[in-house]
Amino acid sequence: MATTEDYTPTSVLITGGCGFIASHVVLQLCKKYPELKVVVLDKMDYCASVRNIQEALALGNCKFVKGDIQSMDLLTFVLAAEKIDTVMHFAAQTHVDNSFGNSLAFTMNNTYGTHVLLEAARKAGSIRRFINVSTDEVYGETSLGKDEGLQEHAMLDPTNPYSAAKAGAEMMCKAYMTSYKMPIIITRGNNVYGPHQFPEKLIPKFIIRASRGSDLPIHGDGDSVRSYLYVEDVARATIEWYMNTNCDEYWQGDLEAALRPHPLLVGNSLAGAAAP
Numbered sequence: 001m002a003t004t005e006d007y008t009p010t011s012v013l014i015t016g017g018c019g020f021i022a023s024h025v026v027l028q029l030c031k032k033y034p035e036l037k038v039v040v041l042d043k044m045d046y047c048a049s050v051r052n053i054q055e056a057l058a059l060g061n062c063k064f065v066k067g068d069i070q071s072m073d074l075l076t077f078v079l080a081a082e083k084i085d086t087v088m089h090f091a092a093q094t095h096v097d098n099s100f101g102n103s104l105a106f107t108m109n110n111t112y113g114t115h116v117l118l119e120a121a122r123k124a125g126s127i128r129r130f131i132n133v134s135t136d137e138v139y140g141e142t143s144l145g146k147d148e149g150l151q152e153h154a155m156l157d158p159t160n161p162y163s164a165a166k167a168g169a170e171m172m173c174k175a176y177m178t179s180y181k182m183p184i185i186i187t188r189g190n191n192v193y194g195p196h197q198f199p200e201k202l203i204p205k206f207i208i209r210a211s212r213g214s215d216l217p218i219h220g221d222g223d224s225v226r227s228y229l230y231v232e233d234v235a236r237a238t239i240e241w242y243m244n245t246n247c248d249e250y251w252q253g254d255l256e257a258a259l260r261p262h263p264l265l266v267g268n269s270l271a272g273a274a275a276p
Contacts, residue, residue: 007085007128007129009036009085009128009242010037010083010085011037011039011083012036012037012039012085012086012087013039013082013084013086013087014041014088014090015041015069015087015088015090015091015117016041016091016092017040017041018042018048018050018064019042019047019091020047020052020194020196020197021192021231021235021238022090023052023056024195024196024231024232024234024235025090025235025239026040026053026056026062027056028232028236030061030062032239034059036061038061038063039062039065039078039082039084040053040056040062040063040065041067041074041075042065042067043066043068043069043091044066046198052196063082065078069109069116070108070109070116072119075116075117075120076120076124079121079124084127085126085127086128086129086130086131087117087121087130087131089132089133091113092113092166093105093110093165094135094162095200099160100160100161106162107161107168109165110162110166110169111165111166111168114169114172114173115169118130118173118176122180122182129183129242130182130184130185131185131187131238132169132170132173132185132186132187133187133189134166134167134170134189135163135166135188135189136188136189136190137158137160137163137166138156138158138170139154139188140163141220170186187241189229190226190227190228191226191227191229192229192230192231192234193228194231196231202226203228
């Protein structure tokens with residue numbers, strides 16, 4: 001596995017790049033760093049659309065590849081052919097309600113798919129940074145007045161198949177950092193809202209239902225707490241980790257407070273740093 005010393009990103013693979021959050025990252029990267037090659041890999045699930053990256057594709061430094069992260073052969077080819085040095089892993093099944101009725105698909109996409117991607121990156125030997133986009137849902141439910149679970153090092157306590165599958169992906173990332181010295185960053189962001197979001201998610205769903213005079217469904221007793229981040233802010237923060245953060249450091253940018261629980265930076269054991 002390549003080290004991160006004197007590391008200047010040149011070619012990034014963004015999985016799930018036609019989806020909600022990742023498409024904003026793609027566009028911001030392509031605009032801000034025209035010399036950077038951005039390769040989008042997406043299997044085009046129901047909530048993804050190439051329209052989300054049309055503006056980026058028109059800039060000339062973005063390329064789209066249709067495919068699934070569960071395909072080792074495809075990943076091996078793309079990593080080598082595009083000379084990828086960084087992976088930003090967004091691809092995942094994310095709709096919690098769907099995870100109750102089709103939990104195996106979430107395990108395959110979110111846990112197994114991440115494992116395949118990690119193994120392909122390990123075999124490639126050229127990856128200088130691997131950003132795994134996780135979720136604060138791995139901490140479990142947070143109720144009003146409850147402090148537990150709000151800190152980075154709190155015990156993981158996933159309460160649904162979606163968050164359990166994402167926690168499993170995190171464990172695999174940690175194993176690859178320890179076993180294979182892979183320079184990995186894990187982010188655990190809050191709920192996100194903004195343009196390109198599929199209407200199954202809470203904010204667009206509630207807006208649509210309210211405009212039609214429909215009921216607004218709430219899970220549980222209504223005491224659960226959710227924080228929300230605007231998608232452009234999340235994209236900006238993710239790019240900051242990608243371009244400027246060493247894998248053995250905390251990111252101290254403008255969004256530090258907004259992104260609590262602070263993203264877990266797994267660390268760069270190549271430099272002898274322990275996970276924070």
